Amino acid sequence: MELVAKEMEIRIGKKEIIKNMSIHVKKQQFVGLIGPNGCGKSTLLKSIYKSLTPHKGSVFLDEVDVLKTSEKKVSQRLGVVGQFNEMNFDLTVQQMVMLGRTPHKKMLESDNQEDFQIVEEALVRTNLIDYKNRSFLSLSGGEKQRVILARTIAQQPKFMILDEPTNHLDIRYQIEILSCVKSLNIGVLAALHDLEMAAHYCDYIYAIKNGEVYAHGTPNEVLTSETIEALYQIKCQTYINPVTKNLGFAFGL
Ligand SMILES: Nc1ncnc2c1ncn2[C@@H]1O[C@H](COP(=O)(O)OP(=O)(O)OP(=O)(O)O)[C@@H](O)[C@H]1O
Numbered sequence: 001m002e003l004v005a006k007e008m009e010i011r012i013g014k015k016e017i018i019k020n021m022s023i024h025v026k027k028q029q030f031v032g033l034i035g036p037n038g039c040g041k042s043t044l045l046k047s048i049y050k051s052l053t054p055h056k057g058s059v060f061l062d063e064v065d066v067l068k069t070s071e072k073k074v075s076q077r078l079g080v081v082g083q084f085n086e087m088n089f090d091l092t093v094q095q096m097v098m099l100g101r102t103p104h105k106k107m108l109e110s111d112n113q114e115d116f117q118i119v120e121e122a123l124v125r126t127n128l129i130d131y132k133n134r135s136f137l138s139l140s141g142g143e144k145q146r147v148i149l150a151r152t153i154a155q156q157p158k159f160m161i162l163d164e165p166t167n168h169l170d171i172r173y174q175i176e177i178l179s180c181v182k183s184l185n186i187g188v189l190a191a192l193h194d195l196e197m198a199a200h201y202c203d204y205i206y207a208i209k210n211g212e213v214y215a216h217g218t219p220n221e222v223l224t225s226e227t228i229e230a231l232y233q234i235k236c237q238t239y240i241n242p243v244t245k246n247l248g249f250a251f252g253l
Helices: 041-048 071-075 093-104 113-125 141-154 171-183 195-201 225-232
Strands: 003-012 015-025 030-034 056-061 078-081 159-163 187-191 204-209 212-217 235-240 247-252
Touching (some): 003 041, 015 212, 030 041, 171 187, 212 225
Parallel strands (some): 078 159
């Protein structure tokens, strides 16, 4: 699916958080949002997945007018992996992942064989099969994050939004999670802090500063020393990472 968010404006109280921002994610593209803390990445994403209502703008997933469509219909297409995954009641990992099937079900419809199969596959993809019967609340932050990804995969979305999906994850799992999402071959819009990960996984990047698009283009076009210095107010030199053979970054104040 393609995502087109046009001329978005979001105010919280009197503060203008997002100012006339437009984002386009083409079919099967992995698009990154980068930018300093507080620049508006999460706010923009929340308005796209209907957790916050923008003051102006439109969001379309193909022909679906997201802002005017019910949450259930949107979540049959759109999956979200957010930053915080706190819950007050406990479920097993399998039950948590099964919740991903909810948008596809009628009220009180029970889980069928196909649902269990889809959940099993999502657990395998996220390396969680051995955790199936563990209590969700007993998991580490990184393990919880993988369960949330598994739940989103079980939702079988046609488009995915990720808000710093690799928070809490060690380097191996950062790579595994992003590779797993990439292998789904669906449109993805992801807020990412790690620039090397962004360089490696993104087909296209929007750099955000003070609620506006500061630069956009391919990783090579956007992730230049000049742009990074201007975004984060630091010194930066780019190089080719000898291990990944990709763009690498050296930082200093
Ligand atoms: N409910 C709120 N009330 C007041 N200000 C808010 C609220 N939510 C967000 N903001 C402000 O909006 C700005 C953008 O926040 P947002 O969380 O979108 O940034 P971000 O780019 O995702 O940051 P980070 O990288 O730290 O997650 C920040 O200055 C934040 O303090």
